[in-house]
Amino acid sequence: MTMPRFFSPLLSLVTIIFVLTGCASPSPTVPEEFEANYQTSQFEAKAYLIPTAPEAFARRVELVRKAQSTIDMTYFSWNGDTLGLMLVDELKQAADRGVKIRLTLDDLLVFNEKWLADLDAHSNVQVRIFNPFNSRKMGWVGRAADFQMHQDQLDNRLHEKYFNVDNQQLILGGRNIGDEYFGYSKDANFYDMDVLFQGAVIAPFADNYEVIWQSDVVTPIAELISIKQPQEYINLNKAYAKAKKQQPEIIADIEQTIALMPTVEFIDVTVTPVFDSLQKLQNSLPYFRQRAEIAINKEIKTAKKAVISTPYVVPTNGEFVVLDKLTRNGAKVQLITNSSASNDSLFIPAYYEKHRQTLLDMGIELYEYKDEAKNDDHFYHAATYYHNKTIILDDKLSYIGSSNFDPRSDFLNVEFGLFVHSEAFAAKVEDYLFSQKESLYWHVSRNKDGDIEWQSGDEVQDSNPNYGGWHKPIDWIFTKMDGESEL
Structure with missing residues (x-):
């Protein structure tokens, strides 16, 4: 890890x-x-290997903007940086249109992120945290002490990366959400890969999501992080406004990438x-x-x-x-x-x-x-x-x-x-x-x-x-x- x-x-x-x-x-x-x-099952699907890091993020934004009914997501980490906050803001706008949004997030890198709690305060959004730590406001020192005392409980982490829009489009791969996963960090970037899927294979992934969502290993974020003035999104709006002011060139590049994205060319595949x-x-x-x-x-x-x-x-x-x-x-x-x-x-x-x-x-x-x-x-x-x-x-x-x-x-x-x-x-x-x-x-x-x-x-x-x-x-x-x- x-x-x-x-x-x-x-x-x-x-x-x-x-x-x-x-x-x-x-x-x-x-x-x-x-x-x-154990018995395997095969499904028919259409697959598109997203060819660049910027397009991998742009596809997510585009899917959120076109969402009609639901968005379900799972991630190991979601940064409060420019891309992380931009996608959260896009999700909030989709929720304003009536789209039902659920996010399951592992707790290793979640401390006291009030911007995430702000998103959860929306009536159409639910954020749940997987296997939460007891320490939340003492940084890594608190986390290390918590881990020492409760290793058997806290050693298991949720490592899935899942982005399902309307049960019609599904992105799988290795990327979490943050500047460095899409080539936009000035400090360090990851080389990774994402694939967009359509077809019958989405159903078993949706079933797997439901198993975790309904389990007792996830906790609503509202029980872990308290915010003042819920549904006014003060923390989210302030953080995103600051990110946009500091990194306008990133926002502009993402919008340009969305505008110039090529038509998706799917390959018919069988998947297990x-x-x-x-x-x-x-x-x-x-x-x-x-x-x-x-x-x-x-x-x-x-x-x-x-x-x-x-x-x-x-x-x-x-x-x-x-x-x-x-x-x-x-x-x-x-x-x-x-x-x-x-x-x-x-x-x-x-x-x-x-x-x-x-x-x-x-x-x-x-x-x-x-x-x-x-x-x-x-x-x-x-x-x-x-x-x-x-x-x-x-x-x-x-x-x-x-x-x-x-x-x-x-x-x-x-x-x-x-x-x-x-x-x-x-x-x-x-x-x-x-x-x-x-x-x-x-x-x-x-x-x-x-x-x-x-x-x-x-x-x-x-x-x-x-x-x-x-x-x-x-x-x-x-x-x-x-x-x-x-x-």
Whole structure:
């Protein structure tokens, strides 16, 4: 699980040490027959891979403006920055027209956001918070103390990303809501991917949303954050007015993107959705991971080519089970992930140093995202982090969803996703990943002497790019925490 990137390095370090030291525990033993009776279902759908980060946000705004009856959303985080506040304001305007709006939001990054409580005060809007913390006004120090005392309760987080308008249009992918997820942050931006779906597949996702919405693991935000003068939207209006004044160029670019958006060209696909179980909060068993592997078991066994994209390469109990299965069966495996310098987590690089060698020894073709990558669709070019999660098997099956397929996604977070059966769609995903290969990634391999080297075009480096020696003592501290099962 990653921590927010924009609080001070010292507080970041103190918080992480306080939270992780003495807290990590091995992943639970999975019963041999776990989920043995799980049955998959297939649905027809139309899919459109949204080709740029600005369009991914613009599509959301456009869908909200055209909404007729309902908007249901789930997100792990929703920032109170320019894009976050703009979308909230658009939702409020839709609610003014009579659209019924529901937002389910994980509580890890929700403190005392009164602008969110303002939105909830609208008669047509409901905001519910997943697995809320007890501490709300003491910042990260309070959160860390709360976590130490109630880890069993608070360790499970809602990691789904879901945007359903009128049960007719559904956006799934890896992006949360905030400037940095769409290329509009001056500090740092994520590289990610979203897909717009139509068709029968929306129904099972709507059913999954209802299960969480009606469960006792979500709490109305009004019970957690109090506001004065409800339904006057003082906090929301003030915050958004300030954002517009400070960043008018962002608002203008978004409006221009909406005006110039191309016509959506859908691909007809067959999809297999996979959902987690809220039982995970009681037993920490890997429902989503097991169900996903069952859904594509045949394809994994016979795959000759695999492209796997994940921001965080973390083994489960020290083993890369699926990667090992693929390579043992002779599949050519390409793995895309963060470089040590580009990782938004402070502690994953400490463990990844040894995993890089393991992956190369397995014969995996490894690509690492550059910390200074220049995505041509980003409005601001700043530090960059890789946040994309997908799988392509044999150029015909692709994964779209929230799971990073790491221990935290497997055993702690609530996740979902779907597998898309389509050669045409798989080609779109592969092009999305590799069309800017030279400018985005280091190709990591061993040279003739067996030493690791990083290559991009004509540039070759024999040491970890932009990851200097000063990281070593910090990495040593993190590895001694033995907290990899929490990542």
